[in-house]
Amino acid sequence: MSYLSTPTPEQVAEHGLNTQEYETLCKQLGREPNLNELGICSVMWSEHCSYKSSRIHLAKFPTKSDKVICGPGENAGIIDAGDGDAVVFKMESHNHPSFIEPYQGAATGVGGIMRDVFTMGARPVASLNALRFGEPDHPKTRSLVAGVVAGIGGYGNCVGVPTVGGEINFDPGYNGNILVNAMCVGLARADSIFYSAAKGTGNSILYVGARTGRDGIHGATMASAEFADDTEEKRPTVQVGDPFTEKRLIEACLELMATGNIIAIQDMGAAGLTSSSIEMADKGGVGIEIDLDRVPQREADMSAYEMMLSESQERMLIILKPGSETQSRQIFTKWELDVDVIGKTTDSGRLVLSHKGEIVCDIPVAPLSDLAPKYDRPWKKQEKAPVLDANTLPNRDPIDALCRLMSCPDMASKRWVWEQYDRHVMGDTQADSANACDAAIVRIHQTQKALALTSDCTPRYVKADAFRGGKQAVAESWRNLIAAGAEPVAITNCLNFGNPEKPEIMGQFVRAVEGMAKACEKLSFPVVSGNVSLYNETNGKAIPPTPTVGGVGILKNIGHAIGFGNAKDGDLLYLVGQSNGWLGSSLYARDIEGLSGHRPPPVKLSVERNNGKFVAKAIRRSLVHAVHDLSDGGLACAAAEMAIASDVGLALEANDEMSSHAWLFGEDQARYLLAVPSNRLNQLQRLAYQRHVSFTYVGEMVGDNVKIGAARIAVTELRRKWEQWLPEYMESINGNESK
Amino acid sequence: MRAAIIVFPGSNCDRDAADAIVKISGRRPKMVWHRETQLPDVDLVILPGGFAYGDYLRPGAMAARSSIMKDVHHHAKSGRLVLGICNGFQVLTEIGMLPGALLPNAGMKFICKPVALTVVKTSTPFTSGFTKGQVLQIPVAHHDGNFFAQQDELSRLEDEDQVVFRYQSNPNGSVNDIAGLSNIAGNVVGMMPHPERAMTNGKAKGDGDRLFKNLMETLG
Numbered sequence: 001m002s003y004l005s006t007p008t009p010e011q012v013a014e015h016g017l018n019t020q021e022y023e024t025l026c027k028q029l030g031r032e033p034n035l036n037e038l039g040i041c042s043v044m045w046s047e048h049c050s051y052k053s054s055r056i057h058l059a060k061f062p063t064k065s066d067k068v069i070c071g072p073g074e075n076a077g078i079i080d081a082g083d084g085d086a087v088v089f090k091m092e093s094h095n096h097p098s099f100i101e102p103y104q105g106a107a108t109g110v111g112g113i114m115r116d117v118f119t120m121g122a123r124p125v126a127s128l129n130a131l132r133f134g135e136p137d138h139p140k141t142r143s144l145v146a147g148v149v150a151g152i153g154g155y156g157n158c159v160g161v162p163t164v165g166g167e168i169n170f171d172p173g174y175n176g177n178i179l180v181n182a183m184c185v186g187l188a189r190a191d192s193i194f195y196s197a198a199k200g201t202g203n204s205i206l207y208v209g210a211r212t213g214r215d216g217i218h219g220a221t222m223a224s225a226e227f228a229d230d231t232e233e234k235r236p237t238v239q240v241g242d243p244f245t246e247k248r249l250i251e252a253c254l255e256l257m258a259t260g261n262i263i264a265i266q267d268m269g270a271a272g273l274t275s276s277s278i279e280m281a282d283k284g285g286v287g288i289e290i291d292l293d294r295v296p297q298r299e300a301d302m303s304a305y306e307m308m309l310s311e312s313q314e315r316m317l318i319i320l321k322p323g324s325e326t327q328s329r330q331i332f333t334k335w336e337l338d339v340d341v342i343g344k345t346t347d348s349g350r351l352v353l354s355h356k357g358e359i360v361c362d363i364p365v366a367p368l369s370d371l372a373p374k375y376d377r378p379w380k381k382q383e384k385a386p387v388l389d390a391n392t393l394p395n396r397d398p399i400d401a402l403c404r405l406m407s408c409p410d411m412a413s414k415r416w417v418w419e420q421y422d423r424h425v426m427g428d429t430q431a432d433s434a435n436a437c438d439a440a441i442v443r444i445h446q447t448q449k450a451l452a453l454t455s456d457c458t459p460r461y462v463k464a465d466a467f468r469g470g471k472q473a474v475a476e477s478w479r480n481l482i483a484a485g486a487e488p489v490a491i492t493n494c495l496n497f498g499n500p501e502k503p504e505i506m507g508q509f510v511r512a513v514e515g516m517a518k519a520c521e522k523l524s525f526p527v528v529s530g531n532v533s534l535y536n537e538t539n540g541k542a543i544p545p546t547p548t549v550g551g552v553g554i555l556k557n558i559g560h561a562i563g564f565g566n567a568k569d570g571d572l573l574y575l576v577g578q579s580n581g582w583l584g585s586s587l588y589a590r591d592i593e594g595l596s597g598h599r600p601p602p603v604k605l606s607v608e609r610n611n612g613k614f615v616a617k618a619i620r621r622s623l624v625h626a627v628h629d630l631s632d633g634g635l636a637c638a639a640a641e642m643a644i645a646s647d648v649g650l651a652l653e654a655n656d657e658m659s660s661h662a663w664l665f666g667e668d669q670a671r672y673l674l675a676v677p678s679n680r681l682n683q684l685q686r687l688a689y690q691r692h693v694s695f696t697y698v699g700e701m702v703g704d705n706v707k708i709g710a711a712r713i714a715v716t717e718l719r720r721k722w723e724q725w726l727p728e729y730m731e732s733i734n735g736n737e738s739k
Numbered sequence: 740m741r742a743a744i745i746v747f748p749g750s751n752c753d754r755d756a757a758d759a760i761v762k763i764s765g766r767r768p769k770m771v772w773h774r775e776t777q778l779p780d781v782d783l784v785i786l787p788g789g790f791a792y793g794d795y796l797r798p799g800a801m802a803a804r805s806s807i808m809k810d811v812h813h814h815a816k817s818g819r820l821v822l823g824i825c826n827g828f829q830v831l832t833e834i835g836m837l838p839g840a841l842l843p844n845a846g847m848k849f850i851c852k853p854v855a856l857t858v859v860k861t862s863t864p865f866t867s868g869f870t871k872g873q874v875l876q877i878p879v880a881h882h883d884g885n886f887f888a889q890q891d892e893l894s895r896l897e898d899e900d901q902v903v904f905r906y907q908s909n910p911n912g913s914v915n916d917i918a919g920l921s922n923i924a925g926n927v928v929g930m931m932p933h934p935e936r937a938m939t940n941g942k943a944k945g946d947g948d949r950l951f952k953n954l955m956e957t958l959g
Binding site: 150151153154157158159160242243244245247248334335336377418419422423424425426427434 | 749751752755758772774788789790792793794795848849850851852878880882909933935936938949
């Protein structure tokens with residue numbers, strides 16, 4: 001087989017191009033492509049790189065505000081943190097590789113998103129991870145949890161970026177397709193941000209970092225296909241990470257950036273050398289010539305095809321200012337990284353590759369990006385889910401229900417996980433997963449300012465009503481940042497869905513995006529970066545739709561950071577927001593009653609905003625000891641978490657307007673639980689009255705027990721139940737022992 | 740206090756250690772690249788935490804053979820101070836400046852959590868301001884902090900009063916709960932917990948400050 005020959009129809013099909021896409025390609029070239037060109041085009045036009053099914057819908061997101069420096073389209077989004085500080089962040093999926101090889105899949109997910117951030121000139125300062133696993137009893141779940149967690153820790157700990165937050169859920173819907181969404185946040189100076197446009201011709205293209213090997217070839221294509229039972233055979237396409245190289249690459253790139261030698265820089269992520277060179281050339285309006293013989297190679301006799309499609313990790317492409325080659329090389333040599341000038345920018349507008357004295361690829365750059373397929377796929381609106389009438393549910397012992405929820409896999413303490421993550425390196429972590437706070441808090445180095453970071457999604461809501469669920473994911477992120485004392489600024493997202501070629505899946509995607517867009521708009525919470533992961537299916541069964549939201553907020557004064565672990569004996573508990581006892585698609589309905597698919601709680605964005613502004617003001621005026629947002633498990637679980645974290649008991653009032661389970665476990669939105677010192681109550685009440693906020697007394701912090709009516713449980717006992725599930729599950733040899 | 744911090748490829752607590760020194764002494768330490776052969780004229784050398792050479796081969800094994808380590812050894816022999824934190828402690832055992840070895844944690848997992856340490860030895864410049872039996876809260880973050888020494892070596896270092904800190908509740912399987920160790924002279928100390936991560940910051944009072952303040956009192 002020669003890579004210079006014209007591909008057969010079978011080869012075209014193997015590359016995932018449909019007839020129409022292949023015809024477009026031929027028309028652009030004015031001839032049929034050779035196999036190298038077909039390979040390059042197939043990855044550029046894969047769902048993963050081209051966003052062909054999602055692009056027209058992603059345009060619905062609001063992406064601007066006076067704090068947005070750079071919105072979607074670059075390696076990561078950037079917001080202004082004041083005083084010349086800029087926050088660079090993005091979230092990305094590594095679902096498919098993590099299911100096949102959990103350690104390396106998760107590790108390279110962390111590494112990849114870090115590169116997206118430091119490529120822009122930022123030092124990564126925090127990582128978060130949103131993980132969704134199958135049901136605990138599924139035979140693969142335990143080893144997937146162990147592998148993914150070890151991979152995240154193994155990579156992040158070594159690079160020295162603290163892993164400060166995230167979320168973990170278990171649901172049978174992810175049995176055959178777990179989700180690993182990694183978010184990285186970095187800090188840069190607003191006046192020294194680096195972009196990927198390779199402007200100017202005749203400039204040297206520097207290849208730095210790890211050598212190119214045969215790992216990860218066609219990873220982007222794999223990420224754009226469904227799984228079947230032969231998934232195991234895909235293992236050779238999973239990339240292998242080396243955090244030690246990543247660490248050196250960060251330091252070397254930041255050192256080079258400080259010299260002013262860089263015109264453009266881009267990491268080699270999905271589709272490696274292909275997508276990085278084409279994107280840089282396209283954005284700069286230039287052509288690129290690469291001599292593949294100069295590419296540092298890990299293995300002998302690699303073909304041009306393999307080099308262009310390799311997804312070997314920890315590699316960067318840099319366009320240098322003329323004359324700076326020697327100084328630039330010295331920096332990478334100092335850090336013991338491979339470095340070589342592999343080509344130059346040209347005025348041809350073409351990507352020209354030579355290998356062993358032959359031209360092996362010669363294609364125009366712009367059409368590969370501009371003419372990438374864009375589909376308005378047919379989609380179906382889901383049928384309205386039925387409303388669950390709380391009054392039809394049986395009355396149960398509230399303490400027993402509370403204990404079951406607090407120790408269920410989704411709610412139970414994740415200590416077993418986060419103790420394996422270095423959460424404190426870099427010295428700026430104020431609140432991480434170990435601290436009772438609705439967002440992670442990371443100080444902006446050597447300032448009084450801080451970042452608040454969170455990741456959120458409630459897939460059971462999105463599944464029952466994609467529009468409402470999408471809205472809720474954004475609203476909860478916003479609320480979590482408010483509850484931590486921060487001003488919410490912008491989000492990144494990672495949209496995980498099934499096969500978009502199925503109208504009902506496409507319908508979930510479209511409606512979730514529209515719901516998110518609406519919430520972003522009403523809450524002035526724009527989208528600055530994101531990632532779409534489709535085809536999350538195994539044997540035709542799609543995952544629950546999971547549009548993960550990564551929220552970023554800013555605290556002008558880190559002293560305003562607050563959590564829910566500081567409630568004091570004697571504090572009064574007040575609920576902000578209206579309670580209607582909404583149990584549809586709640587954790588209670590699912591885990592206690594075995595009910596799912598009912599309409600999730602309404603999300604009233606004007607109320608959300610109003611209540612949030614009130615809580616923000618209460619925090620800034622130091623009127624509260626503790627704040628907690630209400631989400632999974634409603635009032636009772638939020639209160640229980642506050643009691644456990646504060647090590648003080650509490651008594652919750654009954655509510656005679658609704659049944660006890662609806663009152664305690666309903667998941668109405670836009671609500672917060674506040675622990676109020678009695679001498680601040682008047683001020684708070686006045687503020688609530690002025691701002692038309694529903695502000696209700698629900699109990700007090702007192703003693704050593706959590707009391708609901710006449711029933712009670714000691715805080716220590718409740719904490720034990722909450723703490724024990726995950727370690728027992730992970731450390732049992734087989735699933736049965738965990739029960 | 741004139742201090743130098745050695746930077747290996749893969750060090751990741753070098754900046755944190757430098758910040759701690761600045762905070763306590765008001766003076767910026769010299770950052771010394773591992774390929775150097777000569778230390779600047781300093782009183783204290785810190786080998787920082789991190790993953791020098793990615794912990795490949797064994798943690799600290801390759802860093803121990805970096806060219807600067809000859810002069811670090813010399814610096815210690817002349818009676819001046821060396822502090823190895825976490826990965827730095829591993830380097831010190833690999834090069835033989837401290838006895839024993841640091842094995843993978845008993846649970847075979849990375850552990851990041853605050854731990855309570857008992858001060859065992861107060862006759863080092865690092866611990867002179869503490870009292871014997873005093874309890875400090877300082878976090879650990881490591882995968883290979885399980886201190887091990889053969890029985891005879893262990894007895895010897897206990898007899899020579901080389902144990903500086905012990906864990907109150909052993910997180911990693913270390914023999915005799917050893918968390919920190921000195922050489923016989925007491926001028927070289929290695930410890931797995933990170934004092935530079937336990938600095939007073941805003942409302943949070945940290946016991947790490949006190950260790951660096953002890954050094955300030957000795958070194959001025």
